[in-house]
Amino acid sequence: MPGTARYRSGQRWPVVLPLLVALLGGGCRSEATLSARDQRIQVLTTTGILRDLAANVGGDRVTVTSLVPDGADAHSYEPSLRDIRDVVYADVAFSNYLLLEEQAVIKALDANLRDGVPNVSLAEGAVKYAAEIIPLVEDVSLDTIWLGMRVRGTGAALGANRSSEMLLSATTVDGPGRMVAYVTESFGNPSFAVDSGDGFDASNGYRDDTTTLPPDAHTHMSWAFTKPGVYRLSLRARLAVDPRTAPVPMGEQVFTFAVGVDPHSVPGMSETLDSGHADLTVDIDQRRLYLLADPEGGGEATQKVYDPAHTVIGVPNKALLEIPGDRRFRFLGRPGTQVYQLPQAVLGKHVHGEIDPHLWQDVRNAIAYTQLIRDTLIGVDPEGAATYRANASAYIRQLEKLDTYVRDTIAQIPPSRRHLVTTHDAFGYLGQAYGVRISGFVTPNPAAEPSLADRRRLTETIRNLRIPAVFLEPDLAARSTTLTEVAHEEDLRICPIYGDAFDRDVTTYVEMMRFNAESLRTCLTTEK
Ligand SMILES: [Zn+2]
Numbered sequence: 001m002p003g004t005a006r007y008r009s010g011q012r013w014p015v016v017l018p019l020l021v022a023l024l025g026g027g028c029r030s031e032a033t034l035s036a037r038d039q040r041i042q043v044l045t046t047t048g049i050l051r052d053l054a055a056n057v058g059g060d061r062v063t064v065t066s067l068v069p070d071g072a073d074a075h076s077y078e079p080s081l082r083d084i085r086d087v088v089y090a091d092v093a094f095s096n097y098l099l100l101e102e103q104a105v106i107k108a109l110d111a112n113l114r115d116g117v118p119n120v121s122l123a124e125g126a127v128k129y130a131a132e133i134i135p136l137v138e139d140v141s142l143d144t145i146w147l148g149m150r151v152r153g154t155g156a157a158l159g160a161n162r163s164s165e166m167l168l169s170a171t172t173v174d175g176p177g178r179m180v181a182y183v184t185e186s187f188g189n190p191s192f193a194v195d196s197g198d199g200f201d202a203s204n205g206y207r208d209d210t211t212t213l214p215p216d217a218h219t220h221m222s223w224a225f226t227k228p229g230v231y232r233l234s235l236r237a238r239l240a241v242d243p244r245t246a247p248v249p250m251g252e253q254v255f256t257f258a259v260g261v262d263p264h265s266v267p268g269m270s271e272t273l274d275s276g277h278a279d280l281t282v283d284i285d286q287r288r289l290y291l292l293a294d295p296e297g298g299g300e301a302t303q304k305v306y307d308p309a310h311t312v313i314g315v316p317n318k319a320l321l322e323i324p325g326d327r328r329f330r331f332l333g334r335p336g337t338q339v340y341q342l343p344q345a346v347l348g349k350h351v352h353g354e355i356d357p358h359l360w361q362d363v364r365n366a367i368a369y370t371q372l373i374r375d376t377l378i379g380v381d382p383e384g385a386a387t388y389r390a391n392a393s394a395y396i397r398q399l400e401k402l403d404t405y406v407r408d409t410i411a412q413i414p415p416s417r418r419h420l421v422t423t424h425d426a427f428g429y430l431g432q433a434y435g436v437r438i439s440g441f442v443t444p445n446p447a448a449e450p451s452l453a454d455r456r457r458l459t460e461t462i463r464n465l466r467i468p469a470v471f472l473e474p475d476l477a478a479r480s481t482t483l484t485e486v487a488h489e490e491d492l493r494i495c496p497i498y499g500d501a502f503d504r505d506v507t508t509y510v511e512m513m514r515f516n517a518e519s520l521r522t523c524l525t526t527e528k
């Protein structure tokens, strides 16, 4: 599922559609597998889009396969044993990185590529080829705090790299009820970061209450509390630089929550955090934990450090919600009883950094990727240099035409109508490069009934801007979300757009970008 992990589903408990699950399970992997017997250069990519770019440059001299199958979500796909075999046979590997891929994919590459095999992060490397990067904008507005966990710093001074992991372990929770922090995965199944209900087991290293994050990343999760009162969570951080050495202690900290009670009533506390994006943060350089919060919502520019010894995280009474009937939420309690919950606010596993990783949505960035792929293949296979140069030039000419086509096509949309309303935040580059405003992500809260205020906000955005259509990735169009519901109510079209992955209908990068431009033009220009 393209981008399911970051799908902002609307404010409902996630619904599993058996059909979608079936599609997911049957996602078509690229046919090729890598082999030691094949005399061609064995090229491994993470995603299908990168596979297509590499195949265009490599031509007949290479065999290319991708780890993430078409139709699967790059943000959450975990490699299989068969995938590891491909890694072992690869002569060169291309990832996007910037935390696009699930960390397990990156670790599989970094741990299993043979010595000396180039392991290229295209999004990072392409900057030297004039690719432009932009920050990831998180514009979720909730009426409660949006709370996650974060690692600040790269840990390079400690020898950490992109495969390293921070282990964030809850060691105790004191409070009147249970505290459960959990991530709702793409199809609604919860995975637990903290669960005070089954105790904390020091003998297994707090394994069941540990969240792992790569350096310089953060993740979003839901926080549920079964009773009102004050809760104190002890969190311990250790940095696992690599699998062979013992994790390095990064400190321990107590975080205080005022649940349904006045935060000012907690003794010794001078600050309350009850709005904006905030993370329980471990700072690698300072080896300490604190709260990093952004109450003003300005991103990195307005983030501030709060000392957990004097700061209460407020969980107000408006965070009360009824546990739904769906059995996957039975861990919270009996359906119909109430819990306090801070929402994860994005559907699916959502680990990311400060930079938007979806660079290819600007065709000029794909040209930079192509140039880096060309130069990398020449390094691996110098005899093929002339072929790679010729293939890359021909493909770049196609991409230049594509860039013009996308720009001209979008330019045919009246400027006042160039609004992309969608749920997956994959289109920042498209917006910036081709003059489309990314307007009104659905206010997301996958673990609660839609709030009327959220719905009203979306409806007003659509009416005020006179938006004729909303956009969803094809696999998700059938799924009922606040976005599709409001679209039906307002009699808007629901149109397809591709983000991170191909499917049966769109199988190349050029097709994908043409399709997106045409879909925007058709749906935003004409009335339903
Ligand atoms: Zn994405």
Ligand SMILES: [Zn+2]
Binding pocket: 138, 218, 219, 220, 352
């Ligand atoms: Zn985030």
